[in-house]
Amino acid sequence: MIVYLETERLVMRRFTADDVELLVGLDSDLEVMRFLTGQVTPREEIENVVLPAILAVYAEHQELGTFAAYQKADGAFVGWFGMQPTKDPEVVGVGYRLNRTAWGKGYATEGTKALIDKAFGELGMDRVVADTMAVNHRSRAVMRRSGLRFIRVYHEHFDDPLPGTEFGEVEYAVDRRTWEAGRRA
Template identity: 75%
Template structure:
């Protein structure tokens, strides 16, 4: 898949170092785990899980994002299956060097469009911590709208967990109306 500035492709086993570097940045992981992901976990759990989704759910998965002009790795965008077979979950993780350039919104919009046009889903959802204001802004700019706030119990909560989690979504009808406008 391609957008104006980004190219998305499936990850391969050769991309291990890219993922290790991305997940080793504490700021990148701040609202996810709150700490860097150990290399062994990326190698033994994270990357194999990504590769498995490609086989089990054609068209879905986590896709490496590269700048079209330079080929530089900027992070990843993903469409994941949900418990509802008519819905997918969109997400992203970008390196700090890619922050503030509009890539998150551009890539998220591309995957939302892909989900409705190619995968023919009825709904696209996304979630984050309520205090993750930058990701919430990306969700809004991408055409997703606030659905709900909820609270979960975590044994080792991250700072801000007490404010809850938020879900954003867009359904096919709303997306089609906006696409025609």
């Protein structure tokens, strides 16, 4: 396994074409998908759309993408963390999706902080952004604990909106200068 990023308790690596089962397991939990699609992701969609899209990002952006995360202690798959390209080459978007068994253990914050540190410290990014549904209070708390700051509420149109969509989406971000100031404090 080639390690992309390591934290105190997690190790992250690129996904491979052999990782369909990991993604199927993760996306088959309705609670995990509650604020994303509100439904499980069908296996054929993971095989034909989701995983190929993950692999395609690696080909275009060597240091960015979606990374499988494992507990160091026992090697258990906990989910994924992502650092995605945006329209601005100096800005990346961070996110995560964790198995419910990994919730409430600080992994989301630990992994997100590590991605932010890598974005600024190694990749020379100027800004890191993240978003979620306004009603997704647990993810919003992770964003705050990770050093991201609330920027705005915005509304998007969805043909089949999830419960809570009417309250909008929220954007959080941190810029290089703020990140550096926090490291000196």
